[in-house]
Amino acid sequence: MPQLIKHNAVSGDSWLTLALNEGETADSVALPAGDVIFPLAVWQARKTEIISCHKRIGLLLQPDNRVEDVAGDLDYFIVIAVNFPKFVDGRGYSTASLLRQRYHYQGELRAVGDVLHDQLFFMKRVGFDSFALKDGKNAEYAIDLAFTVFGDAYQGATTQPQPAFRRRA
């Protein structure tokens, strides 16, 4: 199981991510009860149904899902999980930047998938605030070091929109 890091601590996780088994489609899959993170296709196909039976709704975005396609729905989500199938696939950083900076998404933004120590600093800067650290990695060490590896940054990003040159004395 991945370890969820939130607010600088390992945190419990009430959320279940709905995965489609073989033969299931977004239209046919049974919607489980509880706190569920729905893949974008399921959300798009079953939006009314999901809203009617879930108070707390999560969304899962894959690297090739376009934020623009769900921009009008962001108020429904308590959590949006952005998947990194491989940590070298950097599309999720743009997804997060767009969600936070352009569409002003305020809920939990969770990095899931191949989430590793050395990417956490970048992930935090683009706006992730929870991190499903890959199974087997040292969460305590990551909490101690990974988010503060650099004490400043040149560019503007979600957590500090002002670039260093606007803050330099």
Next chain:
Amino acid sequence: MYKYDAIDRQLINERVAQFRDQVRRWKAGELTDDEFRPLRLQNGLYIQRHAPMFRIAVPYGMMNAAQIRTLAHVARKYDRGYGHFTTRHNLQLNWPKIEDVPEILAELAEVEMHAIQTSGNCLRNITTDQFAGVASDEIIDPRPLAEIMRQWTTFHPEFAFLPRKFKIAISGTQEDRAVTWFHDIGLHLKQEDGQVGFTVIVGGGLGRTPIRGEVIRDFLPWQDILSYCEAILRVYNRYGRRDNAYKARIKILVQALGIEAFREQVEAEWAHGKGGPMTITQAEYDRVATHFTAPAYESVGAVELPADKAFQRWLERNTHAHKVAGYRAVTLSLKQHGIAPGDITSAQMEAVADLADQYSFGELRISHEQNIILADVKESDLHAIWQKAVAAKLATPNIGLLTGIICCPGGDFCDLANAKSIPIANAIQQRFDDLDYLFDIGEIDLNISGCMNACGHHHVGHIGVLGVDKNNDEFYQVTLGGRQGNDAKLGKVIGPSFSAQEMPDVVEKIIKVYLENRHADERFLDTFDRIGIDPFKNRVYEGRAHGKAKTAQKEAA
């Protein structure tokens, strides 16, 4: 030259600590090889044929004497006492131990140097013109904006894991000397209606699929360059191909969409960032620009220089016009015949540092042609500097001539190479070792790459040589007519490839065709443009068996 402030220093020191910890975790098995690979790449560490190759950044080619002394020291202490300057403003060491690299980085940080993002699928070192600030054809000095862009690229959180590497070059002169047409983003500084800005070129590149870039924006005010580049990069990061590394560069995306559609996407993206916090402020420009003010030039009268033939030859080839009267820029050639082009020993680096201190305000540059430039030398010092350069074997007068070859490390060192490149360069240098002959041949760029990744820029050589693999044998494909500059274009393949042994003869035949056909004052390229490729092709393949005859010959052997 730019001097670090507190933020710059803090970040570079934190980088050293970060990499030290990454190496430790990798050694301890906490990071797998696959997890460690992109991390070490973004610190310039490749695993190569013999050992790791370590690439140190020389941002936009600028260095001071203390920095090159440190490079000399590092090469001596951690390597075999020499390094190799690449075509993109880096110094490569061929034999360091991975375990030593954190220490090397710490020593480099002391003199404000690093290896940040010198490889990997990220924003790479920004390159520019080696005569920035002194060129007589300069419109705007590109260095302040290059430094501002260097900072912006460093640890950019959104663009650390791009589909593929991303290279930016800036030119501030009339004549482009930074190969801007063949970069992911190429920038030409210019002035329009009193406003300074850039022509922005996108989607160029050499490598496996060489493509000349296209203009995405004819004029962009300089203040907008960061936000505009972020728009380009966001479109690329989201939509560039990731399924095939050979099709992952931005040039493939631009070609697939077409420049019009790509431009529309970028402009739509930029509409959100335009005028935002990434807009460069005048205060920041001024802060950085104060580091690049002109040194204290003396006003000097005309000097009489010795008529000595060897010195005059060097003056002609290795010194260049300067915008201040009484000064010249000097190129120290790293193209000594018989040595790997771009290679330099620690002792030579120290000699360069001394020359810079004594004659050029303690600063130097490196060029994409893999040479060193002392940019601000008094004419009255030229003879003295020449004598010292000769003693240090840095005065081969072949800049712009046939043996001033651009060459990648090739199959002797590089794991990607299909063929060796250095021995080809050396064999050609040996064949054309006669200076009278070299000067008679005149200006010609010969570029050699050991594989289609094109680190030796073979596509833009007047004569380009590309190492290819045919049934595990090393062969060389020759192109003619490529060029850098404002009219940059790709060379044309002359025909089937040649063995290593044939290469000096092939080059000699090409040169003969030129010499026989040239009009007075025609350079190689002029003659080539006038007579076309056929006369060269005919000569080179004259009497050469091909088709059935070749097969029969092979069978007989």
